[in-house]
Amino acid sequence: MVRNLKWLAVSAGALALATAAETQTADTRGVAHPNLWPSAKSQGLVDPKTEAFVSQLMAKMTLEEKVGQMVQADISTIRPDDLRTYPLGSILAGGSSPPLGAPDRSPAAAWLATARAFNAVADEKRPGRTNIPLIFGIDAVHGNSNIVGATVFPHNIGLGAMRDPALMVKIGRATATETAAAGIDWAFGPTLTVPQDERWGRAYEGYSEDPKVVASYAGAMVEGLQGPAGKGTIQQGYVAASAKHFLGDGGTTGGIDQGDADIPESDLIRIHNAGYPPAINAGVMTVMASFSSWQGEKMHGNKSLLTGALKGRMGFDGFIVGDWNAHAQVPGCNKGDCPTAFNAGLDMAMAPDGWRELFHNTVAEVKAGKIPMARVDDAVRRILRVKVKLGLFDAARPYAGKLELVGAPEHRAIARQAVAESLVLLKNNGVLPLKGSAHILVAGADADDIGQQSGGWTLSWQGDGNTNADFPGGTSIYAGIAAAMKAAGGSATLSADGSYTTKPDVAVVVFGEQPYAEMRGDIRTLEFQPGDKQALALLKKFKAAGIPVVSIFLSGRPLWVNPELNASDAFVAAWLPGTEGAGIADVIVGDAAGKPRKDFRGMLSFSWPKTAGQFTLNPGEKDYDPLFPLGYGLTYARGGTVGQLSEVAGVDASLANTSVFFTKGSVPAPFTFNGDPKVEVKPVDSATMQEGAAQLSWANGQQATIGIGAAKMNLARETNADIQLQITYRVDRAPTAPVKLTLSNVSLDASQLFNKAGPEWRTVKIPLTCFRDHGGDMANVTTPFALGTTGPFTVSIADLRLAADPAGSICPK
Numbered sequence: 001m002v003r004n005l006k007w008l009a010v011s012a013g014a015l016a017l018a019t020a021a022e023t024q025t026a027d028t029r030g031v032a033h034p035n036l037w038p039s040a041k042s043q044g045l046v047d048p049k050t051e052a053f054v055s056q057l058m059a060k061m062t063l064e065e066k067v068g069q070m071v072q073a074d075i076s077t078i079r080p081d082d083l084r085t086y087p088l089g090s091i092l093a094g095g096s097s098p099p100l101g102a103p104d105r106s107p108a109a110a111w112l113a114t115a116r117a118f119n120a121v122a123d124e125k126r127p128g129r130t131n132i133p134l135i136f137g138i139d140a141v142h143g144n145s146n147i148v149g150a151t152v153f154p155h156n157i158g159l160g161a162m163r164d165p166a167l168m169v170k171i172g173r174a175t176a177t178e179t180a181a182a183g184i185d186w187a188f189g190p191t192l193t194v195p196q197d198e199r200w201g202r203a204y205e206g207y208s209e210d211p212k213v214v215a216s217y218a219g220a221m222v223e224g225l226q227g228p229a230g231k232g233t234i235q236q237g238y239v240a241a242s243a244k245h246f247l248g249d250g251g252t253t254g255g256i257d258q259g260d261a262d263i264p265e266s267d268l269i270r271i272h273n274a275g276y277p278p279a280i281n282a283g284v285m286t287v288m289a290s291f292s293s294w295q296g297e298k299m300h301g302n303k304s305l306l307t308g309a310l311k312g313r314m315g316f317d318g319f320i321v322g323d324w325n326a327h328a329q330v331p332g333c334n335k336g337d338c339p340t341a342f343n344a345g346l347d348m349a350m351a352p353d354g355w356r357e358l359f360h361n362t363v364a365e366v367k368a369g370k371i372p373m374a375r376v377d378d379a380v381r382r383i384l385r386v387k388v389k390l391g392l393f394d395a396a397r398p399y400a401g402k403l404e405l406v407g408a409p410e411h412r413a414i415a416r417q418a419v420a421e422s423l424v425l426l427k428n429n430g431v432l433p434l435k436g437s438a439h440i441l442v443a444g445a446d447a448d449d450i451g452q453q454s455g456g457w458t459l460s461w462q463g464d465g466n467t468n469a470d471f472p473g474g475t476s477i478y479a480g481i482a483a484a485m486k487a488a489g490g491s492a493t494l495s496a497d498g499s500y501t502t503k504p505d506v507a508v509v510v511f512g513e514q515p516y517a518e519m520r521g522d523i524r525t526l527e528f529q530p531g532d533k534q535a536l537a538l539l540k541k542f543k544a545a546g547i548p549v550v551s552i553f554l555s556g557r558p559l560w561v562n563p564e565l566n567a568s569d570a571f572v573a574a575w576l577p578g579t580e581g582a583g584i585a586d587v588i589v590g591d592a593a594g595k596p597r598k599d600f601r602g603m604l605s606f607s608w609p610k611t612a613g614q615f616t617l618n619p620g621e622k623d624y625d626p627l628f629p630l631g632y633g634l635t636y637a638r639g640g641t642v643g644q645l646s647e648v649a650g651v652d653a654s655l656a657n658t659s660v661f662f663t664k665g666s667v668p669a670p671f672t673f674n675g676d677p678k679v680e681v682k683p684v685d686s687a688t689m690q691e692g693a694a695q696l697s698w699a700n701g702q703q704a705t706i707g708i709g710a711a712k713m714n715l716a717r718e719t720n721a722d723i724q725l726q727i728t729y730r731v732d733r734a735p736t737a738p739v740k741l742t743l744s745n746v747s748l749d750a751s752q753l754f755n756k757a758g759p760e761w762r763t764v765k766i767p768l769t770c771f772r773d774h775g776g777d778m779a780n781v782t783t784p785f786a787l788g789t790t791g792p793f794t795v796s797i798a799d800l801r802l803a804a805d806p807a808g809s810i811c812p813k
């Protein structure tokens, strides 16, 4: 496709206007006019003293040292020692990457020790070497949320509902303090995405679908994290921020993560760019390039936007960091080689596991003239400038080690206030506030589960597998309600399954989405719990018993919940509040007489759908017909009721499943079973369910393959993110011939997984990269699983799905 914005593809200094003819031929959908892009200017990053210091350093640096600054490795694949050989400028801790010698879920001390171990080598004085401090980044996206004991703030969707920029500054400041205290220099936030299709698994990382809300927060959050422009340093407990993901990540067609924003330039600017000028004006030190593409071109290769628009027109003087191996998706690149991205304006590539190759290849490409030296010098200058301004050259990091600040009471108080402010009251037919003297039953599987209320990007990438013990100092929603009720003279009883002996005055039911992150959270319809309405059954049970019901809904986006709304007397959208669950009781529990102690103030920052098919529901669109519009939110003071709602979802629920191929004894839609008459299939019990598994028997001497069929699936992103095919099985009769495991067009010899019969159920995870590395076409998968051999062989399968925790996965050989 012809690119528009040709005029922007020039160096920042020599920004020239295109002729009308040029812009018109460029792209019919684009408007390619320079004046469309707002102007902005990095505050506080460039000053003569800093630039002179950087020039002096650069004069001493070798080419290897310069290229090293442009490469960032993940702590799961680099050891401090490697920095003696590879003079890299940065490390990161990815969402599932553990600190050195400790589990992924570790308290701050282990992270501090990790940071110190890397810094010690980076800071070693060795002859012939330019000393440059390392910058260590982490996804401190809702507090320093990778670290056990940290204050976990509500995810951005909840913060958006507060409409409180002043509180955002405090949240940023507290997050910075807890990040710096753990020895880490750089937070990969704020996320300035403006999600337009709520099926996207990252919708909750955005403050709002409304660009104005995002713009009103961008500068505040940067100021909170970095301090006042040009003045905040790591010595004062500030960290570098990273505005992400530039640009258009929230505008992809179908809400597909890492997809393509096929939108005109005017929308790219008006909607998706809204947060960047205020972030730049507030001095944001880094911007992260997006995985996604615009009009078919990957952002990591888009010179017009990275160099022309961002560094040129919008005057960004910090550095552009890449996303997780995202450069590998630029045509002609792989994770260890991508001159195109650097030439497009990427300053530092996030190369979690390909850093060695990327380093060598980039050095060679500069030598061969494929990457101009001027481009390298520009990148290195930007990176060093940030390191200087952050104060990394000045002294040790004095906040590093102030571990008492991680999860400090004053930070938790800010988070608790944010939780209270973020709640949006969708419906209240008089049952709220709860009378403090009443007896309340707190029900639902999520009622006493801090992991559930924190969502993705919490202790692990996906935020799954967390227990309350992983959140010392945190408060579950139940615990908060129990304390408030007790203080007012009433009581609260916890009952996950909703059973009770004494009939309560009111039931509070806490339920919602399971945690997810990135593409793992992409859904195909907006229906909550399609096909399996567990929460609804609980609500109806109380209703039938004449008990008033209050729903507390935990979700990363508005979902179609009309049946649940109908079954509730009050309904609160609580988003993903984080560790300070007491903020919910502050608003829903009144005093002993039932007078409010604190009113609701949250307003929807995303429109709430009337059907499960209103995927792109944004004000200004023709046919905008939400159930609750942007800005909606009831209060005690204003009141307002909601009547009976239609329970017709309007969308086929089977569309929803994208990653479970076999479970509970059957193949869920939209997947199909591809049998072969030569293989006998019969139901057997699984470890947890009667007839929950299928036993497959290959007859003696018979060659056959059976498996699961799918309409074409694109698993390229899942592969890039190290997702695995997970198989839960029991070998009933060991095979006599090799067993072939197929995914896409690749068949691996998986005999080692099946060669021992036994009564135990086993779960294996095979990384999708394993199939890709054997030549798999991961973008066009019609067979997500198949098994073939020549009998006899008998295996029982209980579960087949995609899983997200690479720990313990194996690639059969």
Ligand code: BGC
Pocket (backbone or CB within 6 Å): 092, 093, 094, 095, 139, 188, 244, 291, 323, 324, 518
């Ligand atoms: C995400 C980024 C994140 C990075 C580091 C990527 O997959 O898209 O938002 O900062 O990983 O974990």
Ligand code: BGC
Pocket (backbone or CB within 6 Å): 093, 094, 095, 096, 097, 324, 461, 518, 720, 721, 722
């Ligand atoms: C990492 C995340 C990263 C993701 C890529 C995970 O393995 O832990 O930090 O964002 O892969 O999408």
